[in-house]
Amino acid sequence: MRALWASFCKDLLLLWRDRAGLALLFVMPMALVLVVSLVQNNVLESTGQKAFKVLFVDQDRGEAGRQLRRRLEQNGGMVLVSSLGGRPLTAPEARELVAAGVFQFAILLPGGLESDLQQAVEKIGQQILAGAEAAPEAPAKVEVCFDPTVQGVFRTAVLASLRHALLGIETQRRGRELATAMAGQSGRAVNPFAGSPLLQVAESPAGQALLHPNAVQQNVPAWSLFGMFFIVVPLGGALLRERQQGTLQRLLCLPVSGWPLLSGKLLAYASICLVQFGLMLLVGRFFLPLLGTPVLQIGAHPGVVLLLSFVSALAATGYGLLVGVLARSYEQASMLGAISVVIAAAIGGVMVPVYVMPSGMQRLSQLSPLGWGLEGFLKLFVRGGDLASVWPQVAAMLAFFSVTLALSLLIFNGRHKKGG
Amino acid sequence: MEPFLRVESLLHRYPGMSGPAVDGLSFGIAPGEIYGLLGPNGAGKSTTISILCTLLQATAGTVRIGGLDPLRQATQVRRLIGLVPQEIALYPQLSARENLLYFGRLHGLHGRRLLQRAESCLALVGLLEAADRRVADYSGGMARRANLAAGIVHEPQLLFLDEPTVGIDAQSRRMILENLLQLNREGMTMLYTTHYMEEAQLLCNRVAIMDRGRVVVEGAPTGLLEQHADCGTLEELFLQLTGRQLRD
Structure with missing residues (x-):
């Protein structure tokens, strides 16, 4: 010893x-x-496994922009930045910041987005009431500006998230228009989005996980x-x-x-x-x-x-x-x-x-x-x-x-x- | 008198080598004797010491140290022996005192006895003042003296010294030789290898000149010189017996 x-x-x-x-x-x-x-x-931040910062410039300031912001933030994957140094960002500034690699993405909402969207759904409603097939409209465009060095999977994830939010807004607007039209015909107001979602994703780790890696x-x-x-x-x-x-x-x-x-x-x-x-x-x-x-x-x-x-x-x-x-x-x-x-x-x-x-x-x-x-x-x-x-x-x-x-x-x- | 160390027909062959390094070597060392093993490079001196120190297993032959078989009773033999290797076998990042205390502990010394032995060995080799300096900072002579101190800290009965004065200044060499003579006077038996013939002549009671693993001649230095009247010194005898060609 x-x-x-x-x-x-x-x-x-x-x-x-x-x-x-x-x-x-x-x-x-x-x-x-x-x-x-x-x-x-x-x-991890830059591959979407953690919330990351995305520039969000709403040049329209309408209901559609507010809805989009809410939906994106609810997803939890992004922190939307609309102002820097206490000053609201403009679209050219956002593009410059992304081009310089300071931010990887900017979502730019054009002026007139809300009115264009509203006009489009009203037109669809009128066509449905007239019993005509909804004619294709030139869609209102939300621009996504991205840093070209960003990895493909990351870009796909951001675009998917944005598309998902936009589709949600569009579906809601179409449904609401349809409900309004139907209420006009039947005399009863119907909200097709009332109640809980019909389908839901439940996330669960295999085995016993204390926390996410x-x-x-x-x-x-x-x-x-x-x-x-x-x-x-x-x-x-x-x-x-x-x-x-x-x-x-x-x-x-x-x-x-x-x-x-x-x-x-x-x-x-x-x-x-x-x-x-x-x-x-x-x-x-x-x-x-x-x-x-x-x-x-x-x-x-x-x-x-x-x-x-x-x-x-x-x-x-x-x-x-x-x-x-x-x-x-x-x-x-x-x-x-x-x-x-x-x-x-x-x-x-x-x-x-x-x-x-x-x-x-x-x-x-x-x-x-x-x-x-x-x-x-x-x-x-x-x-x-x-x-x-x-x-x-x-x-x-x-x-x-x-x-x-x-x-x-x-x-x-x-x-x-x-x-x- | 029964020799303290007895070697008979010792043979050692390294794997892959054509000839044996030690080839039928026989000699004995009486208690209290200083025995010199001399020979050119490759004569088999270090191999012999390795076998006697229980480090190497001989291919054939018999060795007895204090009546014990180094192969079968290695631990008991190791209690009797001390080794001063050719290299400075110390930890350079430790001081001389720390080295001595460490090796002393492993030899079973402890407490006051350990401290006393370390102190007296350091005093013997003239390193008391520098005892707490790291060996890495020592001069060649100081390191050699510390190397000797580590070999004797446990007071062995038989000390193996493998070229203990290589590459040092005259003062350190003189001190080491005086120390060895003093230890011998106190009863320590020694087996000494060296390339310095004048050291062997001064120190050894008997010498064996080895070449190619065999003893060429053995006896007291004065007796050998009397037998070879044409040689005035042990070095001349050595060169006469082993040749003048270089051994690398």
């Missing part, structure tokens, strides 16, 4: 004195979480895992330095088994991983919201979060050990470690969620320990999971740790006892 404690303290002290290494371990993942969460938060819920655990697995670089480097500087030779001559020495080292690095993870959770919980992102929610089982973090830390240190044993030079250790972690992160869904990957890559992602960890954290943070639901991920991480540890010892013993 004394040897384990001595080894643990020594490695913590060495890490503490390696300021560059510590910076890599703490600053890098934090910077990644901050930057990527903020960027993705903005992307957002950039913070995805990025904090994802980049925390990435940072934790980056421990392979300093750990692999430390093991290699011990080999190259001869300290390993001295350690192997000691009358203690290698287990306490190795365990002390792995626990020291795993502790760093846990501190790293804790700090990242604090960033997600307290710092990111100051920059306008949602607050990180960690679910109802903090103990399970800690367990999953610990096994993730073990998996990361186990892999670091393997890299340190395999590499023949510090350059090899840092390259092999860093590149393999980046690849595992990419296929594990750290950078892009697994569900948007092609099916082949989705199958490949099942091989990534970062993917297992992320899946576990998302279950806990987003889907309301508990120990039973993340047990497969915990077991997979422990198995990964055991395999990397066993492989490392096998390779190390093979090399050292035979002098390879």
Whole structure:
């Protein structure tokens, strides 16, 4: 136990004195979480997953414009901006702002919209009363001005939302005209829009969802895992330095088994991983919201979060050990470690969620320990999971740790006892 | 007298190498003796030390240290031995004192005894004043002296020294040699390898000149020089026995 404690303290002290290494371990993942969460938060806004700002210039100021504004705002997808700096926007100003990329969309309602619309529906009413087919009219036009860099799906979503609102207004006006016409014939006023809607969409998440996934819920655990697995670089480097500087030779001559020495080292690095993870959770919980992102929610089982973090830390240190044993030079250790972690992160869904990957890559992602960890954290943070639901991920991480540890010892013993 | 260290017909072959690195090596070291293992590069000195320190498994042969088999009783053997490797086998980001305390703890020392041993080893090698500076900031000579201190912190009965004075200034070398003689006077047995023949002549009770994994000649330095009257120094004898061609 004394040897384990001595080894643990020594490695913590060495890490503490390696300021560059510590910076890599703490600053890098934090910077990644901050930057990527903020960027993705903005992307979510710009892909319609969050309310975004659209310029709305009503040059008519009639009932149709007011109805359109109300319907668009009720949809919840847009925040309509009609004035800037306390001054109402004009159509040319709105076009300029969109052309400059300051806003991505402007909805421009022409003057005379209400009267044109009213005339059109009255004409339709008269034609119906006369028993004639409603003749096609030149429709009143609502202009949508958009930034050409905006992604297609986003543009489609905005146009669909606008069309939906306009269709609603048009249907209401036609129905009202028809009802008025029919009331004139039968002597009874009828409102065809009275009562509740006949059809409705009910949105429900599959399984138990605590909240909608957002950039913070995805990025904090994802980049925390990435940072934790980056421990392979300093750990692999430390093991290699011990080999190259001869300290390993001295350690192997000691009358203690290698287990306490190795365990002390792995626990020291795993502790760093846990501190790293804790700090990242604090960033997600307290710092990111100051920059306008949602607050990180960690679910109802903090103990399970800690367990999953610990096994993730073990998996990361186990892999670091393997890299340190395999590499023949510090350059090899840092390259092999860093590149393999980046690849595992990419296929594990750290950078892009697994569900948007092609099916082949989705199958490949099942091989990534970062993917297992992320899946576990998302279950806990987003889907309301508990120990039973993340047990497969915990077991997979422990198995990964055991395999990397066993492989490392096998390779190390093979090399050292035979002098390879 | 029963040798403290006994090596018989030791053979070691590295995987992929055509010839053996150590080829039927036999020698013994009596308690309290300083035994020099001399030889050109590739003679098998470091391989022999690695086997004796339980770091490497010999292909064949017998080794006994204090009557123990290093292969089967490695932990007991490790309690008896100390190693001063060729490299500065210390953590450069730790101070000399922190290094000594760490290695001392792993040797089972603790509490007041550990502090005393670290202090006395630092004093012995003249590093008390610089004990709290990081080894990375030491000169070559200071680092070598700290390396020696880490090898003796647990007071081993048998100390292996693998070229402990390579690349240092004359003052540090002189101090290390004096320290070794003092430790030997206190009863420590030593196996010493070096390329500096005058060191071996000054320090060792007996030397073995090795070449290509075998002992070419063995005996007390004065006795060997008497046997080879044409050689005035151990270095001349060494060159005569191992040749003047370069060994890279």
